[in-house]
Amino acid sequence: MLKTDQDSLIQATLAGDPQAFQALIEPHAPGVYGLALQITRSPVEAEEVLQDAMLTAYAKLNTFRGASSFKTWLYRIATNAALMRLRKAKRAPESLPENWEKPADPRPWTGDPEAWFAREEFRQILNEALDSLPEIYRTTFWLRDVEGLGNQEVAEIMGLSLPAVKSRILRARLHLRDQLAPYFEERLRDAS
Amino acid sequence: MHHDSGHDCSHLKEALADYLDGDLDTELCRELREHLKDCHPCRVVVDSTRQTIRFYAEERPVRLPPEVMRRLQETLKARIPPARET
Ligand SMILES: [Zn+2]
Numbered sequence: 365m366l367k368t369d370q371d372s373l374i375q376a377t378l379a380g381d382p383q384a385f386q387a388l389i390e391p392h393a394p395g396v397y398g399l400a401l402q403i404t405r406s407p408v409e410a411e412e413v414l415q416d417a418m419l420t421a422y423a424k425l426n427t428f429r430g431a432s433s434f435k436t437w438l439y440r441i442a443t444n445a446a447l448m449r450l451r452k453a454k455r456a457p458e459s460l461p462e463n464w465e466k467p468a469d470p471r472p473w474t475g476d477p478e479a480w481f482a483r484e485e486f487r488q489i490l491n492e493a494l495d496s497l498p499e500i501y502r503t504t505f506w507l508r509d510v511e512g513l514g515n516q517e518v519a520e521i522m523g524l525s526l527p528a529v530k531s532r533i534l535r536a537r538l539h540l541r542d543q544l545a546p547y548f549e550e551r552l553r554d555a556s
Numbered sequence: 557m558h559h560d561s562g563h564d565c566s567h568l569k570e571a572l573a574d575y576l577d578g579d580l581d582t583e584l585c586r587e588l589r590e591h592l593k594d595c596h597p598c599r600v601v602v603d604s605t606r607q608t609i610r611f612y613a614e615e616r617p618v619r620l621p622p623e624v625m626r627r628l629q630e631t632l633k634a635r636i637p638p639a640r641e642t
Pocket residue numbers: 557558559565591595597598
């Protein structure tokens with residue numbers, strides 16, 4: 365969405381046009397839902413977070429100042445809404461060991477990745493690897509590498525320092541790499 | 557990072573985050589790039605991590621179900637009434 369379109373939709377919403385608000389948030393709905401799903405890991409909760417976040421955004425729209433992008437502002441609202449639910453569900457504190465051990469004998473990934481894309485099995489492998497990450501790593505990775513946001517924007521949304529974001533993303537990327545490796549590493553004659 | 561020859565490349569791990577983000581200008585990144593030329597295990601890890609990132613970026617393994625979108629629209633319609641005509 366062009367920034368000017370977005371600005372005029374915001375103005376129209378504030379002037380009392382609910383359809384303008386629908387048009388404003390619709391392009392962001394898939395992103396907000398995806399983010400909520402990373403935090404909650406529950407489709408039911410993610411849908412509730414999606415609705416909560418959009419209603420909160422509507423209620424608070426007059427406080428949006430344009431210091432960050434509308435997307436960053438909206439994602440921050442969604443992150444807070446999702447974390448609030450997690451707290452209610454008493455989430456266990458989770459972390460990854462700070463030090464990542466390089467695999468002893470990493471093998472190149474072979475095969476044609478193009479053949480994997482858009483297959484249900486592939487999607488499932490990617491999601492299972494995400495499941496094995498603690499929430500904060502998963503969310504940071506998702507915002508950075510799936511949503512394609514910059515490190516600084518991720519820091520704003522997550523309320524983390526820039527170095528914390530960078531180290532979490534690296535840790536998440538390496539962990540996911542390790543989880544995917546068995547599926548994509550070249551196969552050896554490992555019967556021996 | 558470590559490799560079998562006993563040569564220690566663990567300090568280069570700090571450069572890995574920047575390297576994967578394409579910030580290649582720091583001293584450490586230049587060192588890492590040089591190192592990758594002759595350290596096979598490190599190269600494999602960097603390449604496969606890049607592939608990992610690409611897999612997620614391109615596949616985006618979450619879809620917004622159409623019925624979730626429809627229910628969101630209904631909720632907004634119900635909770636945000638149109639401005640009253642004057
Ligand atoms: Zn090495």
